[in-house]
Amino acid sequence: MFYRILNTSSRWVILIRLMVGSVFLSEGIQKFLFPAVRGAGRFAKMGFPSPEFFATFVGVFEIVCGFLMLIGLLSRLAALIMFINISVAIIVTKFPIGFGESFGPFILREMKTYGFWSMAHEMRTDFSMWLGSLFLLIKGGGRWSFDYVWMKKMERNKN
Template identity: 70%
Template sequence: MLHRLIKTDHSKTTIIIRLMVGSVFLSEGIQKFLYPIARGTGRFEKMGFTNPDFLAHFVGVFEILCGLLLLVGLLTRAAAFAMLINMTVAIIVTKIPIAFDESFGSFVLRELKTYGFWSMAHEMRTDFAMWLGGLFLFIKGGGFWSIDRKNSHH
């Protein structure tokens, strides 16, 4: 099972995607603690989550941990899968309401100048790029310059 999880190819360019995705998640996780009102507990509360304090800290720690794992290429597929789930939830909770111009359930639509598909597309550009980067890493693994590759005996 572990061998299948860390298996990767010899691609030397995968590190570019790992650096991009890993550094963004690491940075965003750290900022949930540095700026709790804007990006941590306060933001989760504004979005309508119950227990925003716990969730903001949980997501922040998870983003930091997965970001670091992606940067070094350790358990790349597992970290990428966790961040795919993270980004899917973020898109559903924060971007889909923009497309329909209304809150749903306990999730609150934030105030923007415009709503609809194109506004949603603009607001989710980073989320979408991180989702695709995570999907790439989930499929490919850590690549040539990764701890996974060193441990998989290629």
């Protein structure tokens, strides 16, 4: 089972890993550097209960998983966690724009226009991160990853 999680072979997956990992790592760090704008302040404006907790929780996972993606260690696990993370972000922040109204505890931010095209514009980066995370979940970390090295070591020890 663990071997199947690590099994990966394509060299060029590194490009997706670098893109997705660096964005998540950067966003996680910014939640701590700029808490009023990117961290707890933003989570409070979105309507999250306990915004300090949730901003810290999300920020730590983005930093850890972004770093793991960058180096290609436990890539599929990191991708799964970030896939869930970005799915929640899309539902909480972008769907209200599409519908033009708040739902549940999540507050619609003030914009000039709402609807599908406004939502599509606002979620372009989120959608790219969603697809990149899904890709890494399916393909793994690639040949230039610690997953690949670990997998090869397990194969040698098996024989």
